[in-house]
Amino acid sequence: MELYILLIFMICAAIVAIEVKDLLSSVIAVGAVGFALCLAFLILKAPDLAITQLVVEILCLIILIRATINKDLPLVIEGRWIFNTFSTLGFIAVFLLFSWLALKELPGFGEPIMAVVKKYLQEGVSKTGSVNIVTAVILDFRAYDTLGEATVLFTAVIGIMAILRRPGRKK
Amino acid sequence: MTLYFLCLMLFCVGLYGVLRKRNIIKMIVGLGIMEYAMNLFFVLLGYRFHGRAPIDAKYQDILNMVDPLPQALVLTSIVIGLAVTALIISIAIRIYEKYGTFDITKIKKLKG
Known part of the structure; x- marks a missing residue:
């Protein structure tokens, strides 16, 4: 029930984040989605996951606010409004059709398959010595x-440094 | 099944933001919402009724846990999502410095 x-709160906050005019309000609304998650x-x-999501959400908000502060610009929607909206709705309809086809094959909510993970659960403590099975899976x-x-993290850091670095002047 | 559908609706809101909006920050926000929806979907798939968190304790049945495998993979996915968001935002900051706007229709120097 709480879920x-x-x-529903997350969907409302996401709609607000997408539709609101002010960029800073949009960023705060997406923060609400992340904390609800x-x-x-x-x-x-x-x-x-909850702990990791909390930390990542805070960092993400700081970076987003850094990008949007003092840069608030009015949005103008002009030209081809009908074409853009209808093509977007068409994409969403195609996505929903395929996801409906896929959802029929999935197990129902609350009854996972657990085919692979049964072995991890039985042998996790004796083989890795970790009480927390999630840690045993990701680290062992x-x-x-x-x-x-x-590797992905370091590549991203290298990319960010290459993009944001200002080339120094030669003396 | 209703929960899966609500999760898909959240994904669709993000997809609408990415495809329809013209502001780069709004597109990044939409991308983040899609990412949240996918993470939530994987964790929902691993949930078990009356299950408990995948941490061992004494005098508890070991097979009564929720599925830890989606949780471990989503843990990886969350951190990668942060890296991707930071990279996109650095590109957006650079675009703002060069063109003075976040509006993608005003960025015309790449047109052939």
């Missing part, structure tokens, strides 16, 4: 995944 309320993770019994069973994540 329904949270999800953090609560939803907590209700769905994923405490590690699927450690290469985490290595790839670190």
Whole structure:
């Protein structure tokens, strides 16, 4: 029941974030979506995810506010309004059609398949020594995944430095 | 199944923002909303009724946990999402410095 309320709140906040004119208000609204997602993770019994989402959300908000502060510009919607809206709605309709086809194949809510993870659950503590199974999965069973994540992070940092760096003047 | 549908609606709101809006910041916000929706969808798929968090404790049935595998992968996905958002925003800041606007229809120097 709490999940329904949270999800409806998230959808409302997302619509506000997309539609509001002021850019700073838009960023604050997307922050509301992120913190509601953090609560939803907590209700769905994923405490590690809730902590990570909280930290990441705060960082994301700081970066977004840095980008938008003092740069508020009025939005003008002009020309081809009908074409743009209808093509967007067409894309969303195609997406919903395919997702409806896919949802029929998925297991119902609350009854996961657990085919792969049963082995992890039974042998997790004895093989890795970690009490928290999520940590056991990301740091031991699927450690290469985490290595790839670190690679992506460093690549992103290199990209950001290359974009934002100002070339120094030669003396 | 209603929860899956609400999650898809959240994704569609983000998709509308990415496709329809002309402000770069609004498009980034839409991208972030899509990312939230996908993370939430994976965690919803792993939820079990009356399950408990995947942390071992004494005198508890070990098979009564929620699925930890989607949680572990979403943990990776959240951090990568932060990196992607930071990269996009740095590009947006550079575009603002060069053109003085966030409006994508005003950025015309790349047109052939």
